[in-house]
Amino acid sequence: MYGDEATVRKILTELGDTWAVVGLSTNRQRAAYGVAQVLQRFGKRVIPVHPKAETVHGEQGYASLADIPFHVDVVDVFVNSDLAGAVADEAVAKGADAVWFQLDVVDEAAYERTRAAGLEMVMDRCPAIEIPLLP
Numbered sequence: 001m002y003g004d005e006a007t008v009r010k011i012l013t014e015l016g017d018t019w020a021v022v023g024l025s026t027n028r029q030r031a032a033y034g035v036a037q038v039l040q041r042f043g044k045r046v047i048p049v050h051p052k053a054e055t056v057h058g059e060q061g062y063a064s065l066a067d068i069p070f071h072v073d074v075v076d077v078f079v080n081s082d083l084a085g086a087v088a089d090e091a092v093a094k095g096a097d098a099v100w101f102q103l104d105v106v107d108e109a110a111y112e113r114t115r116a117a118g119l120e121m122v123m124d125r126c127p128a129i130e131i132p133l134l135p
Contacts, residue, residue, distance in 0.1 A: 003122030011120050012131050015097045016073025017044050022087050023078030024048040024056050032078040038128035065090045074098045085110035092117045
């Protein structure tokens with residue numbers, strides 16, 4: 001398990017409400033679309049990050065994390081494991097407070113690098129599953 005309950009709770013309740021969702025587009029069939037809706041219902045600001053830079057759920061999209069002109073608290077990663085480590089490195093460079101790799105997204109080396117840089121991190125879990133479980 002990459003991210004104990006205390007870390008999950010901290011990311012969801014303490015680290016801030018601006019979440020960049022990497023891989024979020026207007027495609028309603030993709031998991032990122034529904035997860036972003038759940039995060040919004042729980043008070044999170046969801047910033048789409050996708051090469052198309054589409055507006056999703058009322059928020060302007062950006063082609064990359066570096067293009068976002070304000071602080072991002074959490075970077076939620078919906079790309080395959082082969083690409084996720086680079087996104088985690090971009091999150092560190094961006095100054096994010098945490099990185100969240102979605103279900104089935106695992107990169108142990110990225111986890112170690114991200115934690116060593118001082119960020120909180122969870123892998124292979126879904127915030128849309130976890131957030132409704134919080135008391």
